[in-house]
Amino acid sequence: MKSAEAAIIYTIGTLAFLVFVTFLVLIVIEYRKRQLRHITEQLQLKHQYQSELLQTELEVQEQSFKYLSEEIHDNIAQTLSLAKIRMYKLSEKIADSQLKENLEISTELVGNALNDLRNLSHILNGGLIAKLLLKESIEKELNYISDAKEIHTQLTVTGCVYEPDPEKKLMIFRIIQEAVNNAIKHGLANEINITLNYQPAGLNIKIEDNGTGFDLNNIENNKGLGLHNMHVRAKMLGGIHIQSEKDKGTVVTLNVNTNE
Amino acid sequence: MSPYYRILFILCYLSILTATITAIACYKRLNNAFRVIALLLLLTSVSELVCFVAVCYERYVLRYTIYHFYSIIQAFLISSYFIYAIKPLYNRKLLLAAALCWVTVGSVNILFFQPLKELNTNMLMVESLVFITISLYFIYITLKNNVVQNIFRYPYFWMAVIWLVTWSTSISFWAFVKIIYKGQGDFIKIAITVQAIIEILSYLGIAATVYLFNKQMLNNEER
Numbered sequence: 001m002k003s004a005e006a007a008i009i010y011t012i013g014t015l016a017f018l019v020f021v022t023f024l025v026l027i028v029i030e031y032r033k034r035q036l037r038h039i040t041e042q043l044q045l046k047h048q049y050q051s052e053l054l055q056t057e058l059e060v061q062e063q064s065f066k067y068l069s070e071e072i073h074d075n076i077a078q079t080l081s082l083a084k085i086r087m088y089k090l091s092e093k094i095a096d097s098q099l100k101e102n103l104e105i106s107t108e109l110v111g112n113a114l115n116d117l118r119n120l121s122h123i124l125n126g127g128l129i130a131k132l133l134l135k136e137s138i139e140k141e142l143n144y145i146s147d148a149k150e151i152h153t154q155l156t157v158t159g160c161v162y163e164p165d166p167e168k169k170l171m172i173f174r175i176i177q178e179a180v181n182n183a184i185k186h187g188l189a190n191e192i193n194i195t196l197n198y199q200p201a202g203l204n205i206k207i208e209d210n211g212t213g214f215d216l217n218n219i220e221n222n223k224g225l226g227l228h229n230m231h232v233r234a235k236m237l238g239g240i241h242i243q244s245e246k247d248k249g250t251v252v253t254l255n256v257n258t259n260e
Numbered sequence: 261m262s263p264y265y266r267i268l269f270i271l272c273y274l275s276i277l278t279a280t281i282t283a284i285a286c287y288k289r290l291n292n293a294f295r296v297i298a299l300l301l302l303l304t305s306v307s308e309l310v311c312f313v314a315v316c317y318e319r320y321v322l323r324y325t326i327y328h329f330y331s332i333i334q335a336f337l338i339s340s341y342f343i344y345a346i347k348p349l350y351n352r353k354l355l356l357a358a359a360l361c362w363v364t365v366g367s368v369n370i371l372f373f374q375p376l377k378e379l380n381t382n383m384l385m386v387e388s389l390v391f392i393t394i395s396l397y398f399i400y401i402t403l404k405n406n407v408v409q410n411i412f413r414y415p416y417f418w419m420a421v422i423w424l425v426t427w428s429t430s431i432s433f434w435a436f437v438k439i440i441y442k443g444q445g446d447f448i449k450i451a452i453t454v455q456a457i458i459e460i461l462s463y464l465g466i467a468a469t470v471y472l473f474n475k476q477m478l479n480n481e482e483r
Binding site: 002003004006007008010013014015017018020021024025028029031032034035259 | 275346399402411412417421424425427428429432433435436439440442443445447448450454455458
């Protein structure tokens, strides 16, 4: 083979290789783009599916609450109301003063139980909460707690007040309810402060208690149903931050995007 | 050496120097794989300079001897680069195996096929075949790996492309180099110029990849 022939073969071969590598790189880049697009779509679908699943979960829970609320209101409360009337009428007919006094105390106790049950029924009823203003629902809940459990509660509202849409309002209320219940049941708190801070970009809610607090690391790995639901709801609303230390109380901060 | 080839060599050498200086300047922020590249560039710039001086003084045997040993070290360093890139951890045995393998190939070539007074084209062709295969394999595994989000910003991908260009174009050069160097004329000039341009572009590509290297572009294990 002559030098010139070898040089021509080499030059053509080199250019062919360069074209091949260029095509290979272009194919790789295009393939990778499609692969990434596919992964993104899959992730979006997964996220959408999870979101719908959570929504269904919460709807089922709301239905159960509604059923319980109606049962309390229409059945148990009616029965107790009837019992209270009969006890009252009976006390009027009794001449024995000690027996009469005992019966009056019992009537009052039944009356208290009836009030508690009615409050509980209202709190459990999502439809009613959605109709009330958020501030009113929270006040109602706090009053119920203060009356029933002798706990000092306070609600502070700052900023220009506006109402979130009913679905969000119900979720916000359920989160507050869960945080308050946790403070009483697990934290043994006797003081609960709730702050609603209305901002143009969203609503910031702070629930502070003076309870025993808890170790966040232990809780993160082993979330109970209540805390789990709280996180699920908060994820759909915006975000939640829980700050707690043993014997130093707990602060739950909920950020709600009201613009979405 | 004619003035034209001298200029071509100087341009090639400047591109090697650019890549070497960039690699040394960025050495601290490079990971192990790219530090190996920095070492390879330093070695290349020294050996090419010595070879150039040897050619100027017509010491061709010295030049070929340097090429023989340089090729073995170069093959080992590029293998190490790929080992670090593919398997960043627990790779001592692989590095040892690569060293043994290339020393054996180089020694067999010197002892039985191309002694020190000849240009080691066999060794260079074996290197070309091996590194073309590894580069293609690397591109394949990069495509399979879902961790790499943006391939444009993935330095290993661009290095694999550079190796692929360099070795796939040089394989035919090494196959015909002895015949090409025997002759004269325009075609030969064109062939050597094409080879020089590819080398210049490859080294500038390496310089750019090293300069733009950022550990954030890699996944945790690769850092």
